[in-house]
Amino acid sequence: MQTQKPAAPRGPKPNPNTRDNLIRAGMRMFHEAGYTASGIKDIVDEAGLPKGSFYNHFESKEAFGEQVIDFYFEKGLPELRALLGDGNVPPLKRLQTYFEERMQGYEAAGYAGGCMLGNLSLEVADQSTAMRSRLAEHFETWSGLLETCIVQAQRTGAMKNQLPASLLARFLLNSWEGALVRMKAEKSNRPLKEFVQAVFGSILV
Amino acid sequence: MQTQKPAAPRGPKPNPNTRDNLIRAGMRMFHEAGYTASGIKDIVDEAGLPKGSFYNHFESKEAFGEQVIDFYFEKGLPELRALLGDGNVPPLKRLQTYFEERMQGYEAAGYAGGCMLGNLSLEVADQSTAMRSRLAEHFETWSGLLETCIVQAQRTGAMKNQLPASLLARFLLNSWEGALVRMKAEKSNRPLKEFVQAVFGSILV
Structure with missing residues (x-):
C-alpha cells in the first residue's frame, strides 16, 4: 500500500460544506444568468459566504466552472440511468417517457x-478548453445511455430505423439540445412537442 | 397625404456610417465573445469610435442588440433565399447543399x-423579451424557407417522410442548431456530418 504524504496545511482548512454551497450557488447562477454574467463576488454572495472562501476551494473561476459542470450532470445521472435502464419498460417507451418528463420540467420552469x-x-x-472538455465528455455519456435503449429497440424490431445506434443516439441528443435553443427563443413548448412528434411518430419507428 | 413633422435636432447629426460600423463591430464581438462579455466600451473601441457615438445611435445596449440580431440574419438572407429557392436544383438536393455549405463554413472557422x-x-x-422576439422571428423566417423545399420534395415524391412540412422544417432547423451546440462542445465536425447523414440518408428519404 502506498503511503500518502499529507498535504502541508496552508491557511484555514477548507470546509467541505462551503465548497458544496459554492458549487450549488454557482450552478444556480450559471444556469439562470450564464457564466460570464456571474462574477465570483455574485457567487459568494449567493452562497452567503465571504469572498476569500472561494479561493480556499478553487484556484480559478474556470476550475470552479469545470466542477459546476460535473456537479450539474452527475446530480441528474442516477435518475437518468434508472429511467433509461429500466428493463421493465420497452426501450422505445423509456426513451419517449424520458423526453416527455424533461418537457414537463421545462414547462414547469416557464x-x-x-x-x-x-x-x-x-x-x-470557445473560451475554455477545460470546460469544453467536461461538456463534451458529459454529452458523450448521455448519448451512450440513449444508445443502449436504441440498440435494444432495434433488436426487438420496435424501431425500424437502422442507422447505427451510436449515430442515432447522438443525433437525438443534439436535436433535443436544438429544440431547447428554439424553446428559449420562442418561450414555448412547441419545439419540444414537435421533437417528440417527429422522433417517436416518424423518425425512429 | 399625411404631413410628418421633422424631429427636432438634438446634438450632432448621427452619421449612418458610424451606426453601421458599430453594428458590424457588435456583431463580430457578440459572435465571438457573447453579448454579456462585450461591453459598450469594447464595441466602440472595436469600431474605433468615441464612446459617446454609441448613444447618438442606440438608446440602450438591448436596442443595439436587437439591431445586431436583425443585421446578422438579414445579411445572410439573400444568399439563403437564392440557394433554397433555386428552381434549377431538385428541392432535396438544395436542402442538402445548403447544410453542407454551412458545414464547410464552420470547418473553415475552426x-x-x-x-x-x-x-x-x-x-x-431569459433576460430580454425584445431580443428574444427578434430571434424567434428570424428562426420562423428561416424555417419557412426550409419548408418551401420540403413541400416541393414531398410533392415530387423525392421525400418519403409525410410529416407536415412546417413541423419537419422547424425540426430540421432546431436539430441543426443542436448539432452546432455539440460542434462547439466537441470542436469537431462530427455532429454536423452526422446531421447530414441522418437527415439525408434516412429521416427525409
Whole structure:
C-alpha cells in the first residue's frame, strides 16, 4: 500500500460544506444568468459566504466552472440511468417517457434556464478548453445511455430505423439540445412537442 | 397625404456610417465573445469610435442588440433565399447543399463562433423579451424557407417522410442548431456530418 504524504496545511482548512454551497450557488447562477454574467463576488454572495472562501476551494473561476459542470450532470445521472435502464419498460417507451418528463420540467420552469450543458457549450466552449472538455465528455455519456435503449429497440424490431445506434443516439441528443435553443427563443413548448412528434411518430419507428 | 413633422435636432447629426460600423463591430464581438462579455466600451473601441457615438445611435445596449440580431440574419438572407429557392436544383438536393455549405463554413472557422442566433437564444432569451422576439422571428423566417423545399420534395415524391412540412422544417432547423451546440462542445465536425447523414440518408428519404 502506498503511503500518502499529507498535504502541508496552508491557511484555514477548507470546509467541505462551503465548497458544496459554492458549487450549488454557482450552478444556480450559471444556469439562470450564464457564466460570464456571474462574477465570483455574485457567487459568494449567493452562497452567503465571504469572498476569500472561494479561493480556499478553487484556484480559478474556470476550475470552479469545470466542477459546476460535473456537479450539474452527475446530480441528474442516477435518475437518468434508472429511467433509461429500466428493463421493465420497452426501450422505445423509456426513451419517449424520458423526453416527455424533461418537457414537463421545462414547462414547469416557464421555459427559462434550459439545459446548462447546452447553454455553456455555446457560451464558453470557445473560451475554455477545460470546460469544453467536461461538456463534451458529459454529452458523450448521455448519448451512450440513449444508445443502449436504441440498440435494444432495434433488436426487438420496435424501431425500424437502422442507422447505427451510436449515430442515432447522438443525433437525438443534439436535436433535443436544438429544440431547447428554439424553446428559449420562442418561450414555448412547441419545439419540444414537435421533437417528440417527429422522433417517436416518424423518425425512429 | 399625411404631413410628418421633422424631429427636432438634438446634438450632432448621427452619421449612418458610424451606426453601421458599430453594428458590424457588435456583431463580430457578440459572435465571438457573447453579448454579456462585450461591453459598450469594447464595441466602440472595436469600431474605433468615441464612446459617446454609441448613444447618438442606440438608446440602450438591448436596442443595439436587437439591431445586431436583425443585421446578422438579414445579411445572410439573400444568399439563403437564392440557394433554397433555386428552381434549377431538385428541392432535396438544395436542402442538402445548403447544410453542407454551412458545414464547410464552420470547418473553415475552426468550429468557433457557430450560429449567433442560437448562441444569443441561450444567452439572452431569459433576460430580454425584445431580443428574444427578434430571434424567434428570424428562426420562423428561416424555417419557412426550409419548408418551401420540403413541400416541393414531398410533392415530387423525392421525400418519403409525410410529416407536415412546417413541423419537419422547424425540426430540421432546431436539430441543426443542436448539432452546432455539440460542434462547439466537441470542436469537431462530427455532429454536423452526422446531421447530414441522418437527415439525408434516412429521416427525409
